[in-house]
Amino acid sequence: MIEPFANDHQSMQIGDLVIENQKDKIIIYGDIDLTFDELGYEQAQQLHELSEKIVQAFSDKNLYSKNDTKSKENDDQLDKDIDNPFL
Template identity: 70%
Template structure:
């Protein structure tokens, strides 16, 4: 199980769902089929535990809302307007 927002090198997989850890975000992509069987139950437990850890990280870091400005500053988009070359 990863420790959310703790480092930039942890990852885990639940079914075909991939969870990558970074210090400023947790990236989740892929898909998962939770079937009504033992494997589905175990995967649901893992998702529940992961969600709890992510929520706990927010609770433990009440200053997370201060990062909203930092996230906007990390935008890769250009801040300048350019003429449309296709017109």
């Protein structure tokens, strides 16, 4: 299980759902089929535990304040101009 917002290198997988940890965000992508059987129950428990840990991290760290540690290198736009290679 990851420690939410603790580092930039942890990840985990529940079914085909991938959860990536970063210091300023949690990235979740993929899908999961929670079947009504033992495997579905185990996966639902993992999702529940992860959700509780994420909510607790928000409560503990007061992440609603200005966060200067955002992962700019992982953003789609780096706030800098580049030359158009097609001109």
